[in-house]
Amino acid sequence: MRYTLYFIFLLFTFISVFAIHLKFLPEFKHFLIQSYIVNILMALLALFLLNYGIHKNNKNLASIYLLTIALKLIIYFLFFYPKFRLDGNILKKEFFIFFVPYSLGLIAEIFLLARRFR
Numbered sequence: 001m002r003y004t005l006y007f008i009f010l011l012f013t014f015i016s017v018f019a020i021h022l023k024f025l026p027e028f029k030h031f032l033i034q035s036y037i038v039n040i041l042m043a044l045l046a047l048f049l050l051n052y053g054i055h056k057n058n059k060n061l062a063s064i065y066l067l068t069i070a071l072k073l074i075i076y077f078l079f080f081y082p083k084f085r086l087d088g089n090i091l092k093k094e095f096f097i098f099f100v101p102y103s104l105g106l107i108a109e110i111f112l113l114a115r116r117f118r
Contacts, residue, residue, distance in 0.1 A: 007044070010108050014040050014101065021100060028097055035080065036101045042072050043105030047112055054116050065109065072102060 018036045022029060046068035053061045076098055084094040 006112070007047075010043070010047075010104075011040070013108075014043075014104060017100065017104060021097075025093055025097070028093065031080075031083070031094075031097050035098050038075060038079070039072075039098070039101035039105050042068070042075065043101075043108055046072075046105065046109050050109060050112055054112075061113070065113070068109065069106070072105070076102070 014036060018032065021036075022032055025032065046065075049064050049068060050061065053064045080098050081090075084090045084097075
């Protein structure tokens, strides 16, 4: 039950930030939708893996955490970076299209770990 509320709050936060982000960058709607969906899925996968590691008393929790961060960056460089580089440079707003939802997921992971080790 406790984790259900946590995931509902996380989803609500992502949707709220997406709405604000879309209001400021309506011309990037397609990239924003892709970015938020990919980042939500990656955040949920990371939270699931971290939660699994916590409940199994896994001593490699730091490795799981670093693996999820590496996976997110690999996805960025494979799928988003080439699209942003099509015009020859990456604008700040293009950078933030991926890294705002990425940061939200990262904050959620840190919050979960901090609550566990309080």
